[in-house]
Amino acid sequence: MRVKKMLAAGMAVTMAASVALSGCSSSAKSGAEATSAGSNTESSSSAGESKAESEVKKPEKITIMVNGTVMTKQNNRDAFEKRWEELTGIDLEITQPDHDAYFDVLGQTFASGPENWPDAIILAGSFYTGYAEEGALWDMTQAWENSELKSSGRFTGEDVVDNMKIDGKLYGFPVTRGNGCVTYVKKKWLDNCGLSVPTTYDEYLNMLKAFTEGDPDGNGINGDTYGLSAAGFIGSEEPWTNYLPEFYQDAYPSFAKGEDGVWYDGFTKDNFKDALQRMRDAYAAGYIDKETLTNGTKDCRNKFYEDKFGVFTYWAGTWGSNLKNNLESNGHDSELIPIKPIKEVGNYVERTSPVWAITSSCENPEGVFKYLIESMLDGGDMEMLWSYGVEDVHWSKKAETVLDKTYNEGQFHLRESLEIPGTQYTKQHLDPMLAIATWEGDPGKDSVKEEAKNSQTVFNENCRQATITPSTEEMATYNGDLMTLKKSIIADVVVQGTSIEEAFKRFESDGGSKWSQMIVDSMNKKESAK
Amino acid sequence: MNKKMKGPAAYAAGENKRPLLVSLRYYRGFYLMFLPVLIFALVFHYIPMLGIRYAFYSYKGIKEPVFIGLAHFEKMLNMPGFWSAFGNTITLSIVKLLLNTIMAVVLSLMLNELRSVTFKKIAQTIVYLPHFMSWVVTASVFALILSPTSAGLLNAVLSKFGIVNEGIYFLGSQSWWRPMFYVINVWKDTGWGTIIFIATLSGINPELYEAASMDGAGRFNRLRFITMPALNNTIITVLILNLAKVMNLFESVFVLQNDAVSRQADVLQTYIYTQTFNSGALPDYGYSTAVGLVSSLVGCFLVLVCNKASYKVRGRGIV
Structure with missing residues (x-):
């Protein structure tokens, strides 16, 4: 009895402490919020005043939080930091969580209060729109409009920057294009089947049929290969149709903006049912890898290297070269053709670029924009540093042998990777092939492999940019469940063979239509409120 | 004449009116050994439980949480x-x-x-x-x-x-x-x-x-x-x-x-x-x-x- 009384008393004390501490925490947060709001207002007004570049005060210190796309510790980030500080005379403090945990750590940092926010961060996709709409990011529109880079005549990525504007305001700067996936076809397989590069869906399907039923690898056995593989029937992020563009064609499983400026849910349109039918037919015929549902991207790559299938829609640029090298090292013919999008696809989709954003708690955002972000594309030492790293650490012009290649004195070359010995660096944070500003003195442009350049050119010349999706309360509330339902329905139709009518009845009965409409309404309401 | 008992023995005999304090003092060695475990449990198990309150708030990790009562449970x-x-x-x-x-x-x-x-x-x-x-x-x-x-x-x-x-x-x-x-x-x-x-x-x-x-x-x-x-x-x-x-x-x-x-x-x-x-x-x-x-x-x-x-x-x- 006494023990129970003590237990009850203990619980009461714990609850009281909980309430008290919640209160303390709450008031502490309020203080932080006030600070944030204050700095936000200050920042906005300073942006509104559109300071001329010459008036921008040079920061003494800049703090950044970045993911693994910036040079990591294993790659001698210290040398990078030292060189950056030499070039600017500014103290740079880098926080770099594990790449996979980046957005978790970033979220925790923001939750800990504006006093702990770094000056600049890297953001992508929904995090960009979400953070901007929560008021956590500085509006850099004016800083960009007044920048030397914009007026330099070297800048070619106006469309990329415009695409990142939210309600006409720029909260994050894309330092490269977003890139996307292009369809690679094994040339030897095409030749063995007596086919040419497909330009229409019928030709594409015919190619898949030949790769599945014939003997495209020339091993004397019919039917031991298949057409294509993918990591799922729908991607894990926007643009969702990345890995199977030929089947989706003009259909889109999520929210898109029509030419009339009205948002709609592509999943509910008739053309999406057609896309499902195409995927189901191809899967049932065995043209698509039976394990597509459970494949990861690594599984697909490995199967491609093992010559199990012949068509692979994967990232353009450096990956074009990686795929070729791995086929070669597996003893298979490595010539790949990055094909232009077939007629029904029209264009490949370029994902929205990751951006560099300045937080609203930054004390000198104009300074951070100029000395950190804008300077990355200066066409000089700083662009060199962000693109290739530090001289004699990551690249060199000395006469030397790197892996199996020998370079002469004065010849620019990248060195062996510190993080992955046995491989050579291809780039650092900035990929010159995705550059949005011309760089005449780029010493590495000749070292880019032909196949990488080729796939990137095919993609760049045949892509359209994905639009950023605005974040609304309804989206935050229902889209998690909605996407789960959509993915489940796609899998039901393609793998389980459920009829399309039955699947869409389920979409209706499980609340999908209702959630979809609520989200679409909220997006259009937001659009019309602009 | 009965000798007055002390400590837990006295508690057992129903003669002590402050058993907790007496008990704490008597077993202080054990409690001292238990202290690190108690601190660990408090810091890593009980204090984080304060986060439970967010179940009644709308909170995206940036702005101040907004109290919304049972709305999350209703959803x-x-x-x-x-x-x-x-x-x-x-x-x-x-x-x-x-x-x-x-x-x-x-x-x-x-x-x-x-x-x-x-x-x-x-x-x-x-x-x-x-x-x-x-x-x-x-x-x-x-x-x-x-x-x-x-x-x-x-x-x-x-x-x-x-x-x-x-x-x-x-x-x-x-x-x-x-x-x-x-x-x-x-x-x-x-x-x-x-x-x-x-x-x-x-x-x-x-x-x-x-x-x-x-x-x-x-x-x-x-x-x-x-x-x-x-x-x-x-x-x-x-x-x-x-x-x-x-x-x-x-x-x-x-x-x-x-x-x-x-x-x-x-x-x-x-x-x-x-x-x-x-x-x-x-x-x-x-x-x-x-x-x-x-x-x-x-x-x-x-x-x-x-x-x-x-x-x-x-x-x-x-x-």
Whole structure:
């Protein structure tokens, strides 16, 4: 009895402490919020005043939080930091969580209060729109409009920057294009089947049929290969149709903006049912890898290297070269053709670029924009540093042998990777092939492999940019469940063979239509409120 | 004349009016040793519980949380995804728990019957090993074994014996996914689960068996009347302790599930994950906290019910 009384008393004390501490925490947060709001207002007004570049005060210190796309510790980030500080005379403090945990750590940092926010961060996709709409990011529109880079005549990525504007305001700067996936076809397989590069869906399907039923690898056995593989029937992020563009064609499983400026849910349109039918037919015929549902991207790559299938829609640029090298090292013919999008696809989709954003708690955002972000594309030492790293650490012009290649004195070359010995660096944070500003003195442009350049050119010349999706309360509330339902329905139709009518009845009965409409309404309401 | 008693002895005799303080002073050495554990529990288990309050707030991690009362719970109750995940959590966890426990008991009894000490040790080591494999590795291994293509071991065997013409997509099939999930779990955790039962079995007095044999009891009757009663307490204790964890099912499901089986596989923890990372917008941590809170309360309820049942059946509980 006494023990129970003590237990009850203990619980009461714990609850009281909980309430008290919640209160303390709450008031502490309020203080932080006030600070944030204050700095936000200050920042906005300073942006509104559109300071001329010459008036921008040079920061003494800049703090950044970045993911693994910036040079990591294993790659001698210290040398990078030292060189950056030499070039600017500014103290740079880098926080770099594990790449996979980046957005978790970033979220925790923001939750800990504006006093702990770094000056600049890297953001992508929904995090960009979400953070901007929560008021956590500085509006850099004016800083960009007044920048030397914009007026330099070297800048070619106006469309990329415009695409990142939210309600006409720029909260994050894309330092490269977003890139996307292009369809690679094994040339030897095409030749063995007596086919040419497909330009229409019928030709594409015919190619898949030949790769599945014939003997495209020339091993004397019919039917031991298949057409294509993918990591799922729908991607894990926007643009969702990345890995199977030929089947989706003009259909889109999520929210898109029509030419009339009205948002709609592509999943509910008739053309999406057609896309499902195409995927189901191809899967049932065995043209698509039976394990597509459970494949990861690594599984697909490995199967491609093992010559199990012949068509692979994967990232353009450096990956074009990686795929070729791995086929070669597996003893298979490595010539790949990055094909232009077939007629029904029209264009490949370029994902929205990751951006560099300045937080609203930054004390000198104009300074951070100029000395950190804008300077990355200066066409000089700083662009060199962000693109290739530090001289004699990551690249060199000395006469030397790197892996199996020998370079002469004065010849620019990248060195062996510190993080992955046995491989050579291809780039650092900035990929010159995705550059949005011309760089005449780029010493590495000749070292880019032909196949990488080729796939990137095919993609760049045949892509359209994905639009950023605005974040609304309804989206935050229902889209998690909605996407789960959509993915489940796609899998039901393609793998389980459920009829399309039955699947869409389920979409209706499980609340999908209702959630979809609520989200679409909220997006259009937001659009019309602009 | 009675000598006045002091300390707990006095408390026992009902003479002391401040037993707690006296007791604290008397056992101060023990309390001192207990202090680090208490501090650890407070810092890492109880203080984080303050986050429970976010279940009643809308909170995206940037602006100040906004109190919204029970709105998250209202939304939760109206979402089919939540109920599906709730049902799956209970079903998958309970079946897995029962299967794992039964298999662990059976395996323990079999291991206990082994007479060669060397062979017994080798067998024990082999059955413990899967427990040390990460779930990611386990999922990869079984994805290979269960592959619907000719590379899949199971389908190759079934095909060889003419049982199937076309490979079964075990992990992509709505009817096969759950049985496979249970099999994989049994494979991974049964061996580890035997440790506690083998320890109990080795504590049974051999004289009981000898006496039973002399009375004419065969192997089955010795098992029925000596071994199983001795194991009962351990089985119930293990079951109740594991019941506390049934709502925490995550990793094994996360690495094995896919879009085709979300209705059969999605559990509360994976539901929380989806809500947090798959919404296409900044997640509302308040909602995830609300789902987590319900999950914890259900887990707590299950333990208390089981403990109560234990009282009824055995006359004592374990909590």
